[in-house]
Amino acid sequence: DTAVSQTPKYLVTQMGNDKSIKCEQNLGHDTMYWYKQDSKKFLKIMFSYNNKELIINETVPNRFSPKSPDKAHLNLHINSLELGDSAVYFCASSHDRYNEQFFGPGTRLTVL
Amino acid sequence: GNSVTQMEGPVTLSEEAFLTINCTYTATGYPSLFWYVQYPGEGLQLLLKATKADDKGSNKGFEATYRKETTSFHLEKGSVQVSDSAVYFCALGGKTGGGNKLTFGTGTQLKVEL
Numbered sequence: 001d002t003a004v005s006q007t008p009k010y011l012v013t014q015m016g017n018d019k020s021i022k023c024e025q026n027l028g029h030d031t032m033y034w035y036k037q038d039s040k041k042f043l044k045i046m047f048s049y050n051n052k053e054l055i056i057n058e059t060v061p062n063r064f065s066p067k068s069p070d071k072a073h074l075n076l077h078i079n080s081l082e083l084g085d086s087a088v089y090f091c092a093s094s095h096d097r098y099n100e101q102f103f104g105p106g107t108r109l110t111v112l
Numbered sequence: 113g114n115s116v117t118q119m120e121g122p123v124t125l126s127e128e129a130f131l132t133i134n135c136t137y138t139a140t141g142y143p144s145l146f147w148y149v150q151y152p153g154e155g156l157q158l159l160l161k162a163t164k165a166d167d168k169g170s171n172k173g174f175e176a177t178y179r180k181e182t183t184s185f186h187l188e189k190g191s192v193q194v195s196d197s198a199v200y201f202c203a204l205g206g207k208t209g210g211g212n213k214l215t216f217g218t219g220t221q222l223k224v225e226l
Contacts, residue, residue, distance in 0.1 A: 022197075031212075035214075039216070040218070041150075041199060041219045042216070042218055042219070043156075043201065043214075043216040044216070045213055046215060048213070056213055090155055090156065092156075092213065094166075099212065100144075100146060100158050100161055100205075101158075101212075101214060102158065102159070103148075103155040103156040104155050105154060105155040106154075106155050
């Protein structure tokens, strides 16, 4: 299936741990994104990469570090997890930086 | 900066009722406008889009018209079904220097009952 996929779908961890979320798209898109959806379903962009280059970096704590090993992958690493990091994280991709975005199924992160 | 305001939900309708979900925006320049839908437990799916003033986006019986004079992009459907129950997000695509950053509204939950 052509799509944006994320792993894991659910992630439960303790405060202070370090975790990663992986995202892959096989749509041949050049641009990928990470969004955070809070408990009230509000969505906010965190990062965007175009051809492995960081192009959008919103006000996000330094504990969050995206990594794009190639155009098809954008991973999100989070250090020293805090309770407030609990949310659903969505990966998305678009053909280029100006076109509509296609979203993955989300990763529900719960920090205890 | 850019912002999107949506009507608060939840909106509860009977099957076959008419649906309107209001969306207004504030933006500089000429953004693209989108409606995304999120079914329970799933990611967001693009429902429809409009890229310039007076454009009408449509898909699966849903429609929205890009109204520059009223800065609005209201979502409508003539006859809703139970399967339309979901959260609907209005979004604005701003061409920032770095790329197309989507600014989302807060989402409107729609519940359709038999």
